[in-house]
Amino acid sequence: MSTDNRSVLKVKDLHVQVKSSQGMSTLVQDINFELEKGRVLGIVGESGCGKTVTSMSILQLLDRKAMTIDGSITLKGQELNGLREQEMRKLRGKDIAFIMQNPMSAFTPVFTIGEQFVETIKAHTAFNTKQAKELAIEAMQNVNLPDPAKLLAKYPFQLSGGMLQRVMIAMAACLHPAVIIADEPTTALDVHNQLLVLRHLDQIRADYGTAILLISHDLGVIAEMADDVVVMQQGRIIEAANVFELFDHPRHEYTKTLLNARLQLPF
Numbered sequence: 001m002s003t004d005n006r007s008v009l010k011v012k013d014l015h016v017q018v019k020s021s022q023g024m025s026t027l028v029q030d031i032n033f034e035l036e037k038g039r040v041l042g043i044v045g046e047s048g049c050g051k052t053v054t055s056m057s058i059l060q061l062l063d064r065k066a067m068t069i070d071g072s073i074t075l076k077g078q079e080l081n082g083l084r085e086q087e088m089r090k091l092r093g094k095d096i097a098f099i100m101q102n103p104m105s106a107f108t109p110v111f112t113i114g115e116q117f118v119e120t121i122k123a124h125t126a127f128n129t130k131q132a133k134e135l136a137i138e139a140m141q142n143v144n145l146p147d148p149a150k151l152l153a154k155y156p157f158q159l160s161g162g163m164l165q166r167v168m169i170a171m172a173a174c175l176h177p178a179v180i181i182a183d184e185p186t187t188a189l190d191v192h193n194q195l196l197v198l199r200h201l202d203q204i205r206a207d208y209g210t211a212i213l214l215i216s217h218d219l220g221v222i223a224e225m226a227d228d229v230v231v232m233q234q235g236r237i238i239e240a241a242n243v244f245e246l247f248d249h250p251r252h253e254y255t256k257t258l259l260n261a262r263l264q265l266p267f
């Protein structure tokens with residue numbers, strides 16, 4: 001039993017399998033890590049190594065008809081694995097927010113940005129529509145979105161991928177959740193907005209003690225943001241270390257390869 005109440009998210013012995021024509025096949029296994037209040041844990045690893053499956057397991061968003069999720073996932077001491085969808089919905093967005101890789105899939109095409117943003121805020125707070133709208137506008141200003149009041153009246157397809165990504169970040173951050181899971185949060189952004197968004201996430205972390213699970217291919221982003229890093233390969237964690245230790249003294253050959261690949265880029 002943990003006596004450390006700084007730990008907000010704990011993943012223990014996570015093992016996810018999917019049904020296939022040959023029986024069950026493993027997507028991730030032996031996944032163990034803890035995320036502390038106000039800390040950033042980076043997850044790195046090549047495409048297909050299981051980063052998104054891990055984060056979707058935490059959020060209980062995997063299709064349980066096709067997959068089995070074994071192990072324990074606790075958020076502030078509450079077991080999430082197997083929690084009823086109705087209960088999970090109360091937590092998602094408020095206590096644990098998610099910034100998805102593909103911003104378009106985070107929004108419903110037939111409702112305006114404002115309808116979706118304001119409803120999310122109202123679902124988790126006692127705010128009325130006017131207050132929720134004010135909070136949405138402030139949150140959008142924080143991620144450098146121009147003319148937020150006008151943006152609220154637009155439909156998702158009327159915004160660029162980078163703008164949608166920032167709306168999603170604003171939605172994730174505005175209720176100051178205990179945990180934000182950010183899966184490649186800045187891929188659709190130019191360098192200027194990437195920096196602004198990362199600074200904003202860091203500010204949320206510092207001001208509200210939000211813990212961030214940051215999934216990224218970009219080792220520069222990980223080096224800048226993360227306190228600790230886990231490296232995944234083929235569904236397993238092969239190395240876990242403090243960010244300085246990992247970059248200065250990588251132990252696993254695969255981690256060395258990842259770091260070397262970055263050093264050889266021409267920029």
Ligand SMILES: Nc1ncnc2c1ncn2[C@@H]1O[C@H](COP(=O)(O)OP(=O)(O)OP(=O)(O)O)[C@@H](O)[C@H]1O
Nearest residue numbers: 018027045046047048049050051052053054101217
């Ligand atoms: N619904 C699914 N059914 C079957 N296999 C799946 C499913 N979702 C993911 N996988 C498989 O699980 C493995 C891990 O995928 P995952 O999406 O977690 O990788 P990732 O590390 O997030 O990759 P990327 O960096 O490209 O997003 C991959 O082999 C993928 O093909």
